[in-house]
Every structure is written in structure tokens, then in C-alpha cells.
Amino acid sequence: MLEPVAAPCCPPLTERPLSADEAERTAKMFKALGDPVRLRLFSAVASHEGGEACVCDISDVGVSQPTVSHHLKKLREAGLLTSERRGTWVYYRVEPSVLAAMGQLLSAAA
């Protein structure tokens, strides 16, 4: 249903102009982080001990529970987070390769 956005995607933004296809795929990742609530959720997961967090650990961002679930789904669809149910709770963790790819896009910035 939702394939990862291709982790090793593109060269740094400063190297050459992105093609339409590259831009389409890459923009999805940036777009996913372009919402304050999602950014807080993502940061909460990424900074949580063990690299993963239960929804119950991070859902205190000032919006309703369905909205939190909606945003976590968006982050999953963008390939930034993965989820796994273990018993009662669902745990989210960051997708390291995708995050590294995004960092590389901005890395050669100078």
C-alpha cells in the first residue's frame, strides 16, 4: 500500500537541479515533516530512548487521539517511521536510511 520513498534517492540539492521524478519523491518526505504536529511526533520518536516509542509516550501534542493517529500514518506513508504492535501498545521507530538520505540532501549546503 505504501512503499518507502526510496532511501538513497538524490544527490545534494546543491549538486544539480532535481528532475521532476526526483523532486516528486523527495518532496513527499519534506512535506511529511512540514507540519508542526508531525514534526513534534517525529522528534519525540527519534529522541526517545531505544529509538522507539509507544504512541502513548508521544501523543501529548495538543490534538485529539484520532489526529495523532492520522499524522503517524502520514509519517509511515512517507517512509519516515515504521510501526509494530507488541501486545497492547503500538511502537514507532524511525527509518534510519531515509533520515540519512534527507540529511545528505542538505549536507553539502555551503
Added chain:
Amino acid sequence: MLEPVAAPCCPPLTERPLSADEAERTAKMFKALGDPVRLRLFSAVASHEGGEACVCDISDVGVSQPTVSHHLKKLREAGLLTSERRGTWVYYRVEPSVLAAMGQLLSAAA
């Protein structure tokens, strides 16, 4: 009218959960790059020789001229680009500090 989004904003996303204020400001930058057309325009400017580009050099992205102008304005408002008119043409260049700040947000990704 449009103040820069505070270049040295926040620690890496993996260090600690972002506050609501931090997320609000940071999300604007990611959001600005969350559109394929804007991403192509930004990449075209960033990769252009001399670090700057005339609109006429980069406006071939498959949308109308007003739309290009609209997206360039969004990138300006997000603090990612600056513009300057020199004679007939308007030149855009990347704001290095802001780009570096974004890179830092994703840098410690591991």
C-alpha cells in the same frame, strides 16, 4: 513582512522532542520544500553557478510563470531564498545559514 525563520533554530531532531514553538518555526522550512515544483526551483538555484540564478534560468519546471513567481515567493517567505533585482532580471540565491540549520536538524540521524 516576512522575517527569516531563525536560522540557528533547533537541535537535531534526535536529541530531544521539539517544543511547540520550535516545531512551528521549523515546519515552515520543511513545508516550503514539501512541494515538487518548489524543490526543483530551490535545487536549480542552489546548484546554479555562482550560487545564484535569474528567474529566466530556472522557470522551466512545467508550470505557468505566475505559478513560478508564487512558489519563489513562498521560498522567500520561508527564509530559504533571497532575491535581488539587477536591471531587467531578478536573481535568487540560497540563504546558506538556513540550509545549514536544516542539515543540522537531520545530521545526527543514526
Added chain:
DNA sequence: TGTCTATGTTGACGCCTATCGATACAGGTG
């Protein structure tokens, strides 16, 4: 002054999205 070119702005349209309440599902406990 007038005219041409290069950009920016305006107004409108349609789509996308963030948000919520209500509801459904999954898993644990009794």
C-alpha cells in the same frame, strides 16, 4: 514619452488536508 520584456500580484477555482466526534478493531483481563 511610448513600447517591449521580465516579474510580481490579484482573484477565482478546485483539490488537498488538518481536525474532530463517532465508531471499529485488537489485545489484555476477569
Added chain:
DNA sequence: CACCTGTATCGATAGGCGTCAACATAGACA
């Protein structure tokens, strides 16, 4: 089995956003 808790989905609504055509503005040049 029934019940409770944690999480996801559904349906609806309001606002934001990408896009365009039309118009406005700025500079160059005659």
C-alpha cells in the same frame, strides 16, 4: 464470554494551497 484500554478508521467540515488567466509593475531602450 464480557469488559476495558489503546489505537486505527470513517465521515464531515473548515481552511489552506497549487494553479491559472488577467492585470499591474519595473526596467531598458528608442
